[in-house]
Structures are given as structure tokens and as C-alpha cells.
Amino acid sequence: MNTRNLVLGALLWLLLLTVPLWVVAAGGYTDLASRVLVIGLAALATNLLVGHSGVMAFGHAAYFGISAYATGLVMKHLVPSTPVGLLAGIVVGTAGGAVIGYLLARLRGIYFALATIAFGQVFFFIAFRWNAVTGGDNGLTFQRLPIDFGLGQLNLTSSTVYYYFVLAVFALCAALMAVLLRSPFGHTLLAMRENERRARFLGIPVNRHLWIAYTVSCLFVSVAGALYGLLNNFVNPHDLHWTQSGDFVLMAVIGGMRSFWGPLLGAAIFVVAQDSLSSITDNWMFYIGLIFVLVVLFLPRGIAGLLQRRTA
């Protein structure tokens, strides 16, 4: 089973590293691949809570969008520098997650889920209404810039270079999340998912751990949000909408909540289907819904669960 996982992992990375070579032949384009990675990162981060901690986080688009706006605003008005913009987005998005997470951490079940949506919508309406700063419904346009190292330049304006930049950040974040889940702290999250009462009577202060997990999850969602803003050179209020949050959860469920890579798989299916189907029909969401229903009914462990079952 371990060799099988190793082979699958090597294949995944080989596939990701060679994307610019085959993506056009496969009928796609490099920016679409970047989008898969960015959205996949957000889905992996959301799944830290939904799949691994058993926490119904249905408002994660808020931190995704806040981060994208912060990146854009800083680059447009303050410092025209990609790394500074990226960092600003991550800091602001994570701070937002930490504050909201603190307020949410005492809630459970349906109350928690509804509160995450409600807080998410608060940020959506701020982005939508605050025309002077966010540009309202028209969104905010800005431009990602090359990174200057003095010795050389990383020309991020090129789609291919930006793809590899995204891939590097994605790899780093995925590695950090994998390490986290294998750590003693990560184990306490599994414990809380499995049985909160037992977790508490082992001596785990569950609310505090929930808060930390929420903040960490928002950190990685913020990374994705900043990258997403830079990818599109644009952010609009819809990136914070609760349907976007729902999409992240949907991807995790389709791909497989209990597997680490499942959400990336779900994101790939979702993003590619969105791109190809939306040019054919306005009702593309119907087909995504169909996939979702089929997975929930017949593959409770998602599509990744299918791969795991074969190996077992």
C-alpha cells in the first residue's frame, strides 16, 4: 500500500511539474492549471476543518476574498510589489480568520455552520457596498509585477512563470499542512472530530484548539486568495460570496474529505468542468450538482476513496 501511495504521489508531482508542456495539447491553457492549483489550495485548507477536524466551515470564501482585496489594494495604492502584496493579503486574511474564529469557537453544529455563513456574508456586503475602496460590483483591477532579486528577475507576468510560482507556493503549503496533520496538534483535531467529549476528558481545551485550527486554515485560504487575485489581476465581491465558500466544501466532498489530496482532485474536476461546460451551457452548475449527488450517494469517501479502496 505504501509503494502504491508513493507511485501515485510521484505521478501527481510529475504531472504538476510538466503542465505547461501538455496543457494546451489537452485542450486547456496554463492559467487554467494555475487556477486549479490556487482553488485546490483553498479546498485543501477548507478541508483541514471540514474533513479532518469535523468542523462545518461554510464561510471560507470571506478570507479568500479579503486576502485578494488586501493584495490588490496594497499593490494598487501603497506598494507596487508582488511579494509585499502577497504578504499583505496573507496577513489581513489570517487576521480576519483569527478574529472571527475566536467568536465562533464556542459554537457547535448547525449554529457554528450558520455563523460561519453569516460572518462570510458580512464581508461580502462590505466588498459589494464600499464602492470608494473596493470598486463595488465592478471589482478591483490591479497588475501583478515581476519580482526583482537584484541578480535576476522573476517575470511573473508570464503565465508559465506564474504557474511555477504558484506551484512552488502550493507545494510548500501542502507540505506544511501534511506535517501539521501528522503532528500532535493535528492528532488533537482528529480527536475532536471523532469524539469531542473524549477529547475534552483527555485534557484538550477543545475551544482553543478549534480556534487555532480555524486560524491556520484561514492562513492557507488567505495564501490561495492572494494568489488568486494575482492570477486574475482582478478581484470582485463574488470571490467572497457564500456560494464560493460552498464550492470549496463541494470540492472537498467530491474529491474525498478524509483523504489529504481529495480536495485537490475535487478542485480539478470542478474548475475544469466549470471552464469547459460553461462555454457550452449556462446551466453547467447542474452537472456539477449531478456529480455531487452521485458522489454523496455512492462514494461516501469521495473519488479519492475510490483509489484508496482499490489499494486496500
Add this chain to the structure above:
Amino acid sequence: MSLLEVRGVTQRFGELAAVKDVSLSVEPGELHAIIGPNGAGKTTFFNMISGFHQPTAGHIVFDGVDVTAVAANQRVAMGMARTFQITEVFPELTVRQNLGIAVEVAEGQRLKFFATRAQRAATQARVDELLELGALGAHAERHVGELAHGDQRTTEIMMALATRPRLLLLDEPAAGMGTKETFDTAVLIRRLHRKHKLTIVLVEHDMRVIFNLADRITVLSEGEVLDRGTPDEIAASEKVKVAYLGEKREGS
């Protein structure tokens, strides 16, 4: 000095007083059983000791420290561990993972985002010790949810032990068990008590478990202490016989 001293605790749920002014003192190394008919307030009393409920009145002193207002998870850190009447484990994780999490938390690693190789090895060594103590070695890699009821209960007791408690609280350890499993559980508890010198307070319905194990017994009835003494004294007590009459068959 007593390890646990409960001073006149009362628990009121609205108009109903489930536990009325009950006191209890448990010496280090003692195995103290709490028995009583259904609805006597045993579990409520127990929940106050472990911090699951706050008493309406009274005090709980653990090892000289008043813990009445201390949160449940902090009481664990002070050396108080408990199991539940309905087994509380992590069903979709393996026995090894269940015990591993308990050990990591007990060793103060719960906020560590990275465990060194040495820490992992130490955790696994402690897990192996617990697996052996509970005779769970054969099931180590199986999900706890798949195990027989008795083995799930043993896993839960081992998780409680992983926290290196000075006081172990067992809520009806033989609940829902057959004769063989009940016997095995009693043997395990006796070993923890005699060989590992653990101080144990247990609530039990099954008399067969109690009378062979306990040093002292407290009998609760309708939320009050009915009688207290050694197993022989309780067996001979007229008051206890009256309280249990007509209910004797149901419990066992």
C-alpha cells in the same frame, strides 16, 4: 491526607435535587465504589467530581486543592481521569492512534506542530506499554469502532491511564457487558488497583463486580448517602437491603 474530598455537594436541576449534600473522602490507594438503585444520583455525583457538571452547592477538593470551579480538561492535567458509562473513544481511528493521542496530550505535546523522531519513539513506547497492560496488542491496528464492546471499554480505560492519573474515575465499567467480559473487566480493575496502586472511584450497578473489588462502598439512594462501609458491612446492612428490594433483579 485524603486524595479526594467531596464536601457536601448538591446538584439541582430546576426543582429536582438529584444529589443532596453528599460528602465523600477517598484515601490514596483506595478503591471506593459508589452504588445505589436507578436514579440514586450516582452518575450525577460522578459528573460533579470529574468536572462535567458544576455542583449547585458544596466543594470538591483534590489533593488539597479546591477544584470546584476548575474546568474538566484542567482536572485531567491535575491527575484526574475518567471513563464514561457509554464508551467514549475515537471510533474511526485505530487502537494505536487512540492511545497515541492520549499519550501525546498527557506528555504536554498537544500544541506541538511537529514531533521529533525521539518524541514519536517515546510516544510509541508508551503506547506499547498500554497495549500490553490492556492485552490489546492483537487489535492495535484495528479501528476501535470495529472491536467487541469489552475491548472498546478496555481501550477507553487505557486512554484514561495514558494521562497518568492519580485518581481514576470509572462510570459503570461493566455496563452492558456479558459474564465473561464483566469478569475480565473486574480482573483488569483489580490489577490496576493492587499492582499499580491506583486510587479508583467507580460507580457500578453490577454487585458481582463491586463486592470482590472495593475497599469501601458508599450507597446512594434518592440523592443521599444511605450507608457507607466495607463490602461485608454493606452486605449485612438492613437499610441497603430495603432500598434494593424489588429492584435487585433489574440491575444485574
